[in-house]
C-alpha cells in the first residue's frame with residue numbers, strides 16, 4: 333500500500349503556519365461536533381495533521397487519541413500539546429490502515445480533510461464503522477471534487493507524480509454518502525458552506 337508520507341512530512345511546517353481557509357466554516361464544524369461530544373466519550377481523530385482540532389475538542393471528552401500518517405505533523409502537534417495541561421490527549425504517527433483499535437470501543441471518530449486523500453475510502457469507512465460502539469458517531473469533512481471540478485481527475489495523477497499535490501480521489505457528495513450508508517451509517521447532519529469548492533461536513537451515526 334502506497335502512502336504519501338514523504339509529501340506530508342515535507343509540507344508539515346508550512347501546513348502548520350497556514351491560516352484556516354474559511355474560519356467561519358471551520359468554527360461551524362467545531363460547534364456541530366461539540367454539540368455531540370460528552371465528558372465520558374472515547375474519541376479517535378485520524379489524519380489529525382498538526383493537531384489544532386484535537387487540542388480544541390480534547391478538553392470536552394474523557395480520552396482523545398489523535399493519529400496521523402506523518403511523523404512531522406505529529407511532532408508539531410505534540411509540541412503544541414506540551415504547552416497545555418491536557419493529559420487525556422495523545423498524538424501518534426500511524427496510517428489509519430494500520431491502527432489497531434478494539435472493535436466497538438469508540439464513541440466518536442473524526443476524519444477531517446482526509447477521505448478524498450485515501451486510495452480506498454470504502455475500506456476506511458468500514459474500518460471506522462467497526463471501531464465505533466453502536467450509536468457511535470463519525471464526523472468527516474471531505475472535498476467532493478467531482479461536484480465542482482470533475483476534470484481534475486485528468487490532471488491529478490500528473491500533479492501527484494510531480495509531487496506537487498498528494499494523491500487524491502475524485503468523487504461526488506452522493507458517492508460519499510452512498511459509501512457511508514453502504515457501510516451501515518445513517519447520515520444525521522450535513523453542513524456545506526456556500527462556496528462550490530467547500531468541503532462537505534457530515535455527521536454519520538452507527539445505528540444502536
Ligand SMILES: C[S@@+](CC[C@H](N)C(=O)[O-])C[C@H]1O[C@@H](n2cnc3c(N)ncnc32)[C@H](O)[C@@H]1O
Pocket residue numbers: 335336340378379380381382399400401402405426427428429443444445446449450
Ligand atoms: C489535508 S491534511 C488534514 C489535516 C487535518 N485533519 C486538518 O483538517 O487540518 C491531511 C492529513 O492526512 C494525513 N494522512 C494522509 N494519508 C493518511 C493515512 N492513510 N492515514 C492517516 N493519515 C493520513 C496527512 O499526513 C495529513 O496530515
